[in-house]
């Protein structure tokens with residue numbers, strides 16, 4: 150690899166996904182397209198999204214309530230269009246996934262089904278520094294069942310002086326908790342470090358002590374390869390506005406292993422959209438769950454938000470997820486290389502805390518700029534770089550294969566070098 154414009158442009162030229170960048174709107178700073186590295190926080194808007202939403206607005210105008218049957222994508226069965234792409238993205242059967250609600254809401258609904266503490270088996274294992282919303286979910290769930298937070302929620306920490314968590318430490322903790330462990334609930338990819346957890350190994354270990362395993366895939370879906378069904382994962386949920394580019398507050402989705410989804414005895418909260426489709430409108434007493442993940446749906450589909458989701462997933466399916474993941478590794482490695490070159494050229498300590506092993510990371514590098522402060526981030530923004538800053542000095546950068554280029558990585562390095570030298 151070379152830290153030169155010519156090399157970066159040659160990589161873009163050789164990249165078969167290069168054309169997809171033009172299918173997204175790049176935000177503008179100072180009249181110029183920004184260098185956007187925050188697709189892990191809010192993915193960019195595909196150019197097809199607006200038309201997809203307008204189409205539903207037109208059908209609503211044309212058909213009113215009849216749009217449930219006569220819209221170009223009938224609203225009654227709207228969510229069914231997502232079974233195939235979501236199954237592909239999560240490595241699930243089509244009957245194991247459904248698109249609904251928001252992420253935190255879904256996490257609560259899934260814990261209704263899969264956190265069923267009994268006797269001494271009531272503990273939940275999660276990663277330290279889990280996303281705050283997930284922490285609040287676990288805290289309020291255990292309290293709802295009458296347990297104390299500190300007693301019932303056990304965190305696995307990185308070792309002293311480290312940022313990522315050793316897989317073996319998670320497994321050891323699971324075995325240590327043994328028959329006190331009800332559930333392992335971890336983010337598939339840690340939002341702070343970008344570390345990808347070994348979900349298969351964690352699930353196997355949880356099952357071996359009689360516990361269940363579920364994952365929050367907010368930073369994983371559309372970013373890393375998932376094989377939820379084959380890994381025997383019990384449940385998972387995600388949001389669609391990060392790597393899935395489906396718009397702010399976009400609709401979430403859930404995965405429920407078929408062994409639970411087809412079992413009418415699995416406890417779940419009911420609503421009319423989860424009820425047997427044949428008899429849904431008979432409005433009879435008695436909830437009859439659809440024998441798929443669809444039975445976790447409560448309400449009818451939020452069509453406008455789902456239209457944006459559909460437009461974005463179409464781009465994913467056309468590009469092909471394996472190609473996206475292959476480019477992800479090249480692009481992330483290139484950004485890593487550029488950052489190391491910048492560190493050398495400026496004699497600045499830039500510590501990348503994301504794992505170096507490509508199997509343990511996706512499209513994110515978290516970098517500690519030692520000795521630098523928020524000023525550096527503000528200056529980066531002024532010079533057209535949108536990157537995420539976490540106090541005191543962590544920069545999170547996500548080079549997203551669908552719309553970031555090798556040239557973006559090179560340009561980022563160039564601007565960072567300039568600022569670090571100037572601020573010396």
Ligand SMILES: *Cc1c(COP(=O)(O)O)cnc(C)c1O
Pocket residue numbers: 251252253254280282283336340365367368388
């Ligand atoms: C982004 C994110 C959330 C956000 O939750 P919402 O319910 O969509 O607001 C929750 N958990 C994790 C791990 C996230 O990365």
